Amino acid sequence: MIKKTTFALLGMAACIAISTSVSAQKKAVQPKQPAPVTAGKPIPVDPNVKIGKLPNGLTYYIRKNTEPKKRAELYLANRIGSLMENDDQQGLAHFTEHMAFNGTRDFPKNDIINYLQKAGVRFGADLNAYTAFDQTVYQLPIPTDSIEVFKTGFKILSNWAGRITMDGEEIDRERGVIIEEDRQRGKNAQERMSKLLLPVLLKDSRYANRIPIGKIDLLKTFTHDKIRNFYADWYRPDLQAVIAVGDFDVAEVEKLIIENFSDLKNPLKEKERIKYTLPDNKEPLVKIITDPEQQYNIAFAMYKHPATVAKTTADLQKSLMYSMINTMIAARFQEILQKGNAPFLFAQSSYGPYQGGMIAGVNAFQTVVAAKSGKDLESAITAAVAETERVAKFGFVQSELDVVKRNIEAGNEKKLKEKDKTASSAFVQQYLSNFLTGSPMGSIDFSYAETKKNLSVITLAQVNALAKTLITPNNQILIVQAPEKDKANLPAAAALLAAFNNAGKNITPYVDNAVNKPLLAKVPAAGKVTAEKKYEDIGVTEWTLSNGIKVLLKPTDFKNDQIVFSSFGKGGTSVADPNDYQSADFSGIIQESGVGDFNPSQLNKLLAGNTGRAASYIDELYQGFSGSSSPKDVETAFKMVYAYATQPRKDTEIYNKNMSDYRVTLENKNANPSSVFADTVQAVLSSYNKRDMPNTMADLDKVSLDKALAFYKDRFADLGEQTFVFVGNFDLATLKPLVETYIASLPTLGKKQNFVDIGSNPPKGIVSKTVYKGLEDKASVQLYIHGDYNFTAENNTQLEAVKSALENKILERLREKESGVYSPQVGLSVAKFPTAHYYFTISFSCATANVEKLIAAAMEEVQHIKSNGATPDDISKFKSEEHRQMELNLRNNGYWLGYLSNRLKYGDELNLVLGNNQRVDAVTVESSKATAQQYLNENNYIRLVLMPQK
Template structure:
């Protein structure tokens, strides 16, 4: 079940999650041979503990007992829980996916809430400072030492600070003694070995202020105002993790050491180790590394968060800013919360309300699909903030900023649920979805990734929730769902909202004086109108089961060394298959069809985005999207179209059990798209929000920069809103239908399937489709791009009161097509350039929080590639940073890199290569998706590791000299208009 989150809680989480010390590794923003190893947290992984938001007991005593000691829920028996004599806790979890790797987390139960008034921001500042000099590592040595062992700065070494926790994360690429020693030594130093030297503190002040600036936005500023409204007397509204600029600029070293010595203490620490390890060996390492830590006599205490005041009656409030992207209305109830232990009873107790909120959210979703709907989105939700405040929220986003029309929709759907409850069909749908999510978590347990598990364990520490097995979670949910009824779900919703005190909050662009009274009056007027019971909806069966006479396999080629089977079907569809055990109970599919943007009608900028929205929002001929959600509830199928530079991509994901349905769904998507007007309506409602964002954020000038860089080719430009609104569904049909029904197709399937089961279903669906083109048209004239002439310097602006600038340096290179070996080396060169940006602009100048560099290129267009560097900065610093970035590149071009720089850039990449071989995404997207059209891709995969290992310093320096000279540079500044 997709669980909605209250808008106010979304703001809390945004404030919490924003403050990472390091940005992700962005060395390959457009690399078609990317390793595709980025881990994302799936819905199933997020439910590893089945702990509903905030449902755990967080006592103030440290060290805390393990949650399972106060629960009837057993902890996962694979996890080893322990505590040293000094109170330092640890969790060890053996896990072999991926092999020969280990993930470490150091959780510290302290965040910005523990700061004194004159320490605001120092919890987050401390997260930076531990990297800037410690007992065993000088400030300038730590990151290079990690890089030499294959630990990439940002990708494998990261951290975050929240209101109530700080977490350090290290993902080690191998298990050698040197690597493990560094991992344990670093995290021990973070715990009590930071030097906090005044020079380093002063150097880092600019970095923190730059980060504060880079996180700034109109939404963030309004979030702070909403905190003050909802929690005016709470410490939470006064302790945002980024802190006070005045404190960041002026805090004395003593205020840092005071916080560090009182809160970075073993009683508040939990160490997590997950990976391909021996628990006994790890336990000994933990004891050897952390037993000597001591707790101070004056250890810090948890703060009093202050009182919570619910309003009497309806309290209407209005927040305005002309740069807002959308108009939102929230009805919120907030009250004190009493924490409870994580038990079966308490988990089950929360299910009915969660189901009710899911149903109300679905009702809002249906309304958004109606013609002239007053809302763009809506949801109902409940959440808990730090086991301190409980809140419920009904949220809607108004179409065309018309809040007067949206308020009655919100109020009446809220009241309809309270008065009439729900239908059997609605309840069956959400029950099926939540049960399926937990069932899939059980089936995918054997191949859970260590980094996701480590983060989930750290999360359970902060939540004080039992880290139980997926099977235990499923058993509890099954027990809870067995006793759920329409009456109990309705009762849970009415009980939760049995309060007379509400906040009604409007955020919009402009509002005259007295709008708060008008808002309240609109709500009260709606209350006086009767609502009817919800309609009873008929259940419908999936209407696509017969696609005609099954096709045949006319050619089969086994590529044994790569484990790939290539088929050609009788209708000329090419199929690539690879059975793997990398993700249990999961199968990924990708059909590349036709020619994509190469065939986009002339002079139709953003028509690809319009076509995608219309196609995706239009459902199928026999079923609307709303019907499909009902039909497919509890199933594991998906089908989504995207439009690439040279192909239409239809992607899906499924399980062995639902493979037949998945193939039918994808075949139906190709043969009978619905083109209903719902997709058009929803896109048209989004257009004003798109252009508001382009006008008032850096995304607008970034789009202008891309258009300029690509010679203003219409495929990379943004049209006027007026032109965008002239596009029609018939135009989409004229473009897509010939491509989707006749265009060259290569279907790739990777994952946990049985070949004997798959082939008959494949032939009955895709094999039964009409004959298609045997090859795609060349369209050579559409592959040519006139890249901007260098050298050049440009400035692009946007309208905003938020002082945020971006400095960008670009050097054109050859593209990827037929040039993969050079492009691999360009990635390494860009990494070296990015590291020099970090050292100079972040570490020495303190002028930008996260300067980065990467290499990008097109696999479809001729001779289109570039190396790019970017730094977010104060607007007044943009020109200075452009000059600095150019000087750094020019020096790299003329003097070359060093062998140490090459080693530090290359070693993390080499570490990722082995990991990628057990990544279905790498095989699906990089190796196989067009390996019959371009058979050379198989050789590129075969020689990839050898080629990377053969990279020499001379290769890198030759490319630096070839491309990175100042005479080849495009310099782009982005600033708010003055």
């Protein structure tokens, strides 16, 4: 299946997520103003949040919230970041964040991580932190059903706030980790191009010289006093906030904050926290950059705008109109991208925070476009910018605005219905933004009422007037990032500017292409539920339908406004003709083409305001459907299932566009070292099986749209062995007639179906392969230990325990002891079909000089677990994390959907989940040792390494 999102991700990733700033005295940007809007009223603070301030200036936000139950989200927010660093401290704000986990007054060395892991808090997945230009934030999700653990959480926050020990030995050990973080995230084309772009994107600002990662040479050599001084100067209570949201007593939490944070003191001589912003540029800024490893020709056209925090109802109305504009422009680009003659690979435009919101006070209207080649870049820019000019000149049409309003209204209603099921993390983010930027903290009820009112009063004229202000005569930036091989074909800066400025010539108004027909021309003849079975212990009902399909239903109250479902039947692409499988592999293009009389954009317009959605899929072993809906719209989701099964859509234009784009991808992918390495990994792990090899141009030449459609129709012609699973807020009586009408009526032929083993299995024995590609001192390592497997719930749990212990040991050895990596990964994959197999994976990036040493160290840890089993500490951590995670899973619709589907696929007992805790508790040192000796078997060992080219 070809994914259009590939180009979206490429485009947005290419825009440097680093911002620019200058002193507050700089003149602000002055765009054209829209039709006047009333000043509005201040947004009232949600009365359910308790806000306070200690005598030392520390702010706190407390809210009781019971989703998830027995959990709390604790945050420590600091209004400081890399902008506060002196010249000789560059990178030390981020370094300080690392040191918070390497020893504090009450938690020496790694005690914080060890303590929390034993309480079921996962390092990285739960416990984490980040540093930006003007903020450093620590997050600590923690259980509340243990009074001791919960109280300790506040002690940990207070230790981060003012009691980090900054031990010299720990500082020196962490230098290598941060250098490896820089290597892991950079040492590629994007980083090289970023360094050339910063003088443009961050022109004349402090931001350009305060990138949070800092300067590597300085990180290697700074003296300990530099980071200690930074911590003493800037980690101070008047710049800090504690945020606590969760299932607890508010008064008790306030006491814990007062008890743990009141003795923190501000420096006697406080440094001024200067606010920085970004200067204007009257003349356009143009930069063209090429790199040998850049894969695509990408251009960015930006117009900078001043940004203010929304504090009034008028501000909310304006923000809503910007959202409407973004959505309508995106829909227009989607329509263009469905055409075979689309002038670009990908394009999008939107208004929002400049550089991802990393710079306070600056927004931007940005258009990003990816061209097929350097020769096409000028015309691609012209076409993309022309769409924004079309909006500025002619505006939107009423039917577009109606669609957007209906969708916003549906989202608004859903948010209100889920009010009491809102996750604590959502409230935390709201309070975090309030502390860091002053953004409002309105209640869900207020937001609902204000949005509902605005939807009724916002006019097309208002929206079009605001859209006209997006393109400004100044503050323009034009960036091009292109492959080195296309350098000679790229237009000159003057030609790019001309294309940029003349794009709006000869444009005509937009014409809506909506189709005014029902999704289904007629309701299908209903079948019947012919048998019912109850699984009382897990709250599941099974129906057998008159056409043979089975339906499992689990009503829940985890969400008020959510139903999720999926189905499967055996077969998938595995049953395709071995001599003509390419078209089958691309049969996903049928589902991506819409359904019946509706292409994707027309379908979106038809379903505006309706939350019911469903789609079909074909993977290697199965085919089926998946979808979701609010209870009130669930019939639409059922109709879509029936439509995708019986009315697949063939669209030559969409097919041609996708295939053309994919050819460009194949032409360029070998420029990227990671892409070349990924292809090698795929080939080796499949033993070079032609069915699982990366696609080539020759493969594309064999793809036929007609054959893809024929294969799709064949897979959905006989659905009698499909099994559907529904989970969510529904009652059986309401769902039963819908199931009988739209699922019991699906076509069946009475055939027995199964998937086929295509023979794509990893090679036995010891395999070692090194790929030489890339310009930088950066290596990527992937190690696999694998083998045939007896797939049982007990074995899976024992393997997970070994994986968890190995993950801890690899992190301790490679990161903490060797200081040679940033975030090593240990993975476990088990499969039952088509043949039962398991994989342990160890992967990391590092300096090329350290590859052999770190691989040897990793394999030493493997041997240690084989010889001794997991340590009691590691087993304790595993059990706590598993039990805690299961508590959350059991109240999650998505978990139950996946769990029930997998049990049915594998032929397991449906109530297997009830024994999960017992299986986890059965893990011991001896059982982990036996499991490791059996499955960490290096007789089947694959070593794959990416090194820079020689």
